[in-house]
């Protein structure tokens with residue numbers, strides 16, 4: 001079951017340049033930065049109420065975020081909904097004929113499990129589903 005919006009992913013060219021806007025100008029709680037090697041990104045997380053803002057900076061030219069920046073520039077990249085059971089959620093979506101980028105959960109930032117729905121099935125909005133791997137900060 002989808003429980004809430006977990007985070008909004010924003011593609012940026014430089015975390016260093018963008019972190020001050022969210023942390024110092026908007027005053028959101030900065031949760032830290034980590035590298036997610038599998039996705040070739042560095043991720044900075046902020047908390048605002050129940051929702052997080054995820055800034056994504058590519059670490060390599062072959063990163064999907066580098067491709068996004070080249071095509072569309074900086075901006076909102078995806079919306080992530082939180083599910084209480086990602087595997088069931090994915091098989092349910094498959095049964096409903098929804099195209100998935102990830103048929104099975106993979107590792108995301110901060111110990112979460114994530115999967116993406118194909119934009120063709122979601123009106124071009126890249127949609128992530130995630131399930132917390134541990135208690136939320």
Ligand code: ZN
Nearest residue numbers: 009054080128
């Ligand atoms: Zn995300």
